[in-house]
Amino acid sequence: MNFNLYEAFLIFIRGVLMGSADIVPGVSGGTIALITGIYERLIYSISKINFKFIKPLVKLDLKGFWNELLDEIDFAFFIPLVLGIGIAMLTLAKVITYCMDVHTALTFSFFLGLIIASAYVLLKKIHKLGIKHIIFTVIGLVLAYIFVSLNPIAANHSLPVLFISGMIAICAMILPGISGSFLLLLLGQYEYMLTALHELHFTEIIVFIVGALIGILGFSKLLNYLLKNYEEFTMAFLIGVMLGTLKIPVVNIASNVAFTIPALLPCIIVAVIAFMIIIIMETQFNYIE
Template sequence: MNFNLKDMILIFIRGFLMGSADTIPGVSGGTIALITGIYERLIHAISSIKFGFIKPLIKLDFAGFKEKLFEEIDFELFIPLVLGIGIAVLTLSKVIRYLLQNYTAYTFSFFLGLILASAYILYTKLDEINIKLIILTIIGIILSYIFVGLNPIAANHSLIVLFFSGMIAICAMILPGISGSFLLLLLGQYAYMLDSLNSLNFTEIIVFIAGAFIGILGFSKILNYLLENYESATMAFLIGIMIGTLRLPFNQITSNLTGSWLICLILAIIGVVLIVVLEKKLS
């Protein structure tokens, strides 16, 4: 397989941005993947993994194993993307936690700008806007608005709970508009997993990743089918979900603001500009 260095660097940047988004409650890595033009390739690549390479490996047919492995797995995509996501999560988790604890309103103002601009850009990319798509968008808004208003549940941090939390969160992380971090927040696992990352508790991290791996393989097939057969309807619904999740940053801003509304507005505008620039440079 021939690897294009420039393409891999651009994919790494996308991965870093996705990982950065996935550490933030209310912001989705899937949104970043979508506006930077890599989303459908990512979903298709994940759903194409069928583990057909295991059979020749068991038979010690290494030539067949290699052929099947490179046939099923898009290494040119996955290597830089996963590397970028991993580095972002490991390096930014402490920064994000600090900002959320000490500058809550300002941090969420920036996030609000990111989400708002992402929703607008994605809506402009729909092939057409008709009553059906508008209704699906409204349904998405209502459902996510209600969902975001739910209170976090009190849950333990056993390995089995972390495994299923990984399964659930990863499904949201690849959905534009649905934050995997926010789902972890609702499941009572967000702060715990951030602490596990910061202190490198490998047992918890490995179990969580294992759950995420199982979850993403199954859910990606459903998403791939919907995008191939009902792309506009699926996207309209996902955009609605994205708009509905604005309830989270807005509530955080209004309930935690101790400084200036003007600074909040400026940070939101910076978020909007950043998304517009990313969309133009990486799409």
């Protein structure tokens, strides 16, 4: 395992940004991973985990276990990334909740700018836009619009439900354009899990994380295949998903401010700032192989 302190710090910062995004309904941590140049490594590293290191452990072959473990799991990548995501979620959950409750229109204007900029970044990854790309974009847009128009499910908060919610939400969290937090909102678990993070309910948090780990290990293999074999069509579909999810911030802005230039101007300014932040991030962050 090669460990570079400077690279670990850069991965940690990306983790903080991903964790911050994953808290927000409508914004995807996967989008941040893509913009900051670690998405392909993230998906590949997760899909590479096959638990082959368990076999030598059962045979009490500790050297073989250690070698297999280092070969399968990219610790130099995962440790700083997970640390950054965890710190962001624990420290920013209250801040995000406060902003959404007290400064709703401005907060969702910021999200609006983030999503539009993220779609633009994905569009740049398609070298030559054709009719097939447009079809996949339209399909993604329609499906996402229907998805965000669904009503939240009135679900209980038992440990099995939290486990399954973790499995489902994590798949969205690593997809650019699909918000795992919004999926939790639809499953009726978003506010409950935010409270669990606030108050450090470790049982609920651990069960949710275990479900997420199982979900992400399976889903990452499919995603890794799609990115390797159909990258541009996958990106086109995700652009449509992002455009479809724009309904969330638009509805929240429209319901909290009057439709006049003086009232909308602060929202427009905030959205433009968010857009520029993503564009600057995309140009300044180097890809980590």
